[in-house]
Amino acid sequence: DAMIKTEKWEHKTYELTCISPIHIGNGELLKQYEYIFTKDRNQQRVYFLDKAKWMTFLVRHNLIDDYAQSVFSGRMNLYGWLQSQRIGSLSAIIREVCNASADVYLVRERQQRVNDISRQVKTPDGIPYIPGSTLKGAIRSAILFHDIRQHPEAYLPFWNRIKAAMEARNRRQMRDLAQNIERQAFTRLKQQKNRPDDALQSVMKGLAVSDAMLVGHERDTVILQKYDVSSIRREGLKGHPLALFRECIPAGRKFRFSMTLDKDIARLIGITSLDDVWQWVRDYLAFGLAQERGVFGHEYKGEFEESKLADIRLGGGTGFLSKTVYYALAPKGEGRTVLANFFDDVLFTRRNCHHHKTKDDRLTPRTLKLAWADNDRWILGLAAVKEVASC
Known part of the structure; x- marks a missing residue:
């Protein structure tokens, strides 16, 4: 003892x-252009961006201006924006630029989209x-x-x-x-x-x-x-x-x-x-x-x-x-x-x-x-x- x-x-x-x-919130509130929301018949999922990798990705594909413009234009959905860029498969992009993901549960199935997300507090290596x-x-x-x-x-x-x-x-x-x-x-x-x-x-x-x-x-x-x-x-x-x-x-x-x-x-x-x-x-x-x-x-x-x-x-x-x-x-x-x-x-x-x-x-x-x-x-x-x- x-x-x-x-x-x-x-x-x-x-x-x-x-x-x-x-x-338990960490004070971070993500907008729709700060995560990738995917939806199919069986599953809805959010993928969280690794900010450094995301910036590297935007620079490599010469997309910073386009991304910034889309963000300032109003309600931007990152999933749709990435699809419209036609720069390879979404799953490959997610593997490259995201560091965590989470299943999403909507109260009303009718609702097709997710809005602001309040993040959970985690250790530096991503453990809640x-x-x-x-x-x-x-x-x-x-x-x-x-x-x-x-x-x-x-x-x-x-x-x-x-x-x-x-x-x-x-x-x-x-x-x-x-x-x-x-x-x-x-x-x-x-x-x-x-x-x-x-x-x-x-x-x-x-x-x-x-x-x-x-x-x-x-x-x-x-x-x-x-x-x-x-x-x-x-x-x-x-x-x-x-x-x-x-x-x-x-x-x-x-x-x-x-x-x-x-x-x-x-x-x-x-x-x-x-x-x-x-x-x-x-x-x-x-x-x-x-x-x-x-x-x-x-x-x-x-x-x-x-x-x-x-x-x-x-x-x-x-x-x-x-x-x-x-x-x-x-x-x-x-x-x-x-x-x-x-x-x-x-x-x-x-x-x-x-x-x-x-x-x-x-x-x-x-x-x-x-x-x-x-x-x-x-x-x-x-x-x-x-x-x-x-x-």
Whole structure:
């Protein structure tokens, strides 16, 4: 047993299994002229360009000007453009200029094309992984949620200020309040020489989380269409396939990572062990899923049944403070109304964009993020985590 058996430190290794596809973006958004999309009766596939090889190819065939002109002309499809150049077989070109590929699953078979693709974070040699910062961010939200639930009286003053900021539609004040709430939860260590520094004083210093690296050799990814289901009063549930595609880690992939806890620091926020941390993470996920199940559970029974296996939800933007944390802050009954106003008037100001106020029954925001591949359907971003013996 390689566990560090000291009073102060606890160290464990974990295996994470993707219950549903997971997308952790690397910040790169590919346009249609930056990848090759092929489609036949049985398979749709995207081939990713190796930028250096692609430039070499364009220079060798004297195509840089033509390519640039086509890009600036508007909606350019690289597959069609390459075919029109008549410079050899497409499969030979793909072998020469591409360094990775992924199967594509469209929600609607009618849709013939792929739009922008958000890339998955990978190692320099192209292997998908889950950054430790992503795991730690999800854990951090769970700890914040738990602290608010345990000490509501400490956070109650924030709620009235949040309500006022929401009613005044003051986004900057909302962000400042969100930072203050986090400071209240995490800033437990003494200041160094009277220099306030949130990172140095944060109890999160007491938790180290490694990157989660792939177990096994299947490094393939899949391209899934963003699909949100909305709950609309009187109209039931409506699904929207959106014109954004995400490169995802497929369901079933396994990853290994480790965590180290400084128990002296963690104790300041009521954590005595890594098992405590994971219990809080599970409670946080269960609360969020229960909110969603109340609205979507009847229609998506199987997906919610499968979600019971999950310990954590990863990826997918949830804003600067997640709705689950806001729910924990709000006194019972007040949360929905105030949050509905806020999401309508402040976050979604485009006309006809969301209409939470008039249409939401029980949940704000009112969307469930799903992933589809062939006949499979999941709640996006769910993973199970179990302790394993460190090697």
